[in-house]
Amino acid sequence: MENFFNHYLTFLAETATIVVAILIVAGGIAAIALSKRKPATAGQVQVTDLRQQIEQAADRIEALRFDKKLRKAHQKNLKKVHKARKDEKCTYLLDFKGDIRASAVSALREEITAIIQVAQPDDSVLIRLESGGGMVNTYGLAAAQLLRLRAAKIHSTVLVDAVAASGGYMMAVTADRIVASPFALLGSIGVVAQIPNFHRWLQERNIDFEQFTAGKYKRTVTLFGENTDSGRAKLREELEETHAQFRDFVEQFRPQLDLEKVATGEAWLGNKALQLGLVDQLATSDEIVVEAAKKGKLLQLSYQRSKSLPQKLGLAAQQSWDKIFFH
Structure with missing residues (x-):
C-alpha cells in the first residue's frame, strides 16, 4: 500500500x-x-511628489506629538518655508531593478526622455539601481540611456542599496556620483559565459545532432553538438575582447580606478568599494532621498504600461x- x-x-x-x-x-x-x-498598449510616465509624501507623514506624527498651540506655530513656520520654495531646484528619482535581460531599460528610456524635456539647469537625477548584471548588449543599452543625462548636462547620482555588479556596475559608472550602502555589493568587472552540453547524453541514446552553419565562427560552442578546442578558444577570445571593452568603458568615467586591482571579476562590499574608489560615498538611498527633499522639489518618475x-x-x-x- x-x-x-x-x-x-x-x-x-x-x-x-x-x-x-x-x-x-x-x-x-x-x-x-x-x-x-x-x-x-501605449504607456505613460507616472509622477509622484515624494517630498509631499514625506512631509505629510511628518505632519501626521507631529499632530499627535504636539499640543494645539505648538502645532499651530509649526504650521505657520511650514507656510513660510513653502512660500520660499517657488523657484527652487527639482530632483527626479528613478528606479531600475535589473534582470538578466535588463528588461527595465524600456521604461528607463521613457523616463529619461521625459526628464530631458523639462529639466532646468540646476535640476538633478537620482537613480536607485539594483542589478547583478546580465547580457552585455542590453546592459550596454541601459548604460547608454543614462549617458543621455550626461549629454544633456543633467547631474546624476546612482544609489546602490543592495547590488550593482557586472552590467549593473557598468550602468553605475555613467553617473557623476555613486553612493552605496555599507553592505551593498559592487564591482564584478568581468565577463562570463556558461552553457550545459548534452552531447554525451545524446550519444548514449543513439541520438544524432546536426547543425549547419555558414561562416567559420558562426557557432563556436553548442548545447547539443560536440564542442571543439578551437571553438572553445574562439569563445575565450571573444570574452577577453568584451572584457577589454568593459574595462575601457569603466576607465572612461572613473579614471581614478586601478583597473589591475578592480577589473578582476571580483565584487566588494560598500566599505571596501569606497577604499578602492568604486563608489564616492557610503549612505543608504533613503538618506540621500530625504536630503534631496529638504533642498527642493522631489519627483519620482515611473513609466507604466498595462x-x-x-x-x-x-x-x-x-x-x-x-x-x-x-x-
Missing part, C-alpha cells in the same frame, strides 16, 4: 509539473500571437527560463 501511495504522489507531482509547463508555454505563445495581431493576461504569462515564462538557465 505504501508503494502505491508513493507512486501515486510521484504521478501527481509529474502531472502538475507538466500542466504548469504547458500553461507557461501556452501563455508565452499567446503573448507572441497577441503582439503580432495588436500593437503594444499588460494583458497573455502578456503577463509570457513574461512569467521568460523570467522562469532566465532563472533556470542563467542563474
Whole structure:
C-alpha cells in the first residue's frame, strides 16, 4: 500500500509539473500571437511628489506629538518655508531593478526622455539601481540611456542599496556620483559565459545532432553538438575582447580606478568599494532621498504600461527560463 501511495504522489507531482509547463508555454505563445495581431498598449510616465509624501507623514506624527498651540506655530513656520520654495531646484528619482535581460531599460528610456524635456539647469537625477548584471548588449543599452543625462548636462547620482555588479556596475559608472550602502555589493568587472552540453547524453541514446552553419565562427560552442578546442578558444577570445571593452568603458568615467586591482571579476562590499574608489560615498538611498527633499522639489518618475493576461504569462515564462538557465 505504501508503494502505491508513493507512486501515486510521484504521478501527481509529474502531472502538475507538466500542466504548469504547458500553461507557461501556452501563455508565452499567446503573448507572441497577441503582439503580432495588436500593437503594444501605449504607456505613460507616472509622477509622484515624494517630498509631499514625506512631509505629510511628518505632519501626521507631529499632530499627535504636539499640543494645539505648538502645532499651530509649526504650521505657520511650514507656510513660510513653502512660500520660499517657488523657484527652487527639482530632483527626479528613478528606479531600475535589473534582470538578466535588463528588461527595465524600456521604461528607463521613457523616463529619461521625459526628464530631458523639462529639466532646468540646476535640476538633478537620482537613480536607485539594483542589478547583478546580465547580457552585455542590453546592459550596454541601459548604460547608454543614462549617458543621455550626461549629454544633456543633467547631474546624476546612482544609489546602490543592495547590488550593482557586472552590467549593473557598468550602468553605475555613467553617473557623476555613486553612493552605496555599507553592505551593498559592487564591482564584478568581468565577463562570463556558461552553457550545459548534452552531447554525451545524446550519444548514449543513439541520438544524432546536426547543425549547419555558414561562416567559420558562426557557432563556436553548442548545447547539443560536440564542442571543439578551437571553438572553445574562439569563445575565450571573444570574452577577453568584451572584457577589454568593459574595462575601457569603466576607465572612461572613473579614471581614478586601478583597473589591475578592480577589473578582476571580483565584487566588494560598500566599505571596501569606497577604499578602492568604486563608489564616492557610503549612505543608504533613503538618506540621500530625504536630503534631496529638504533642498527642493522631489519627483519620482515611473513609466507604466498595462499588460494583458497573455502578456503577463509570457513574461512569467521568460523570467522562469532566465532563472533556470542563467542563474
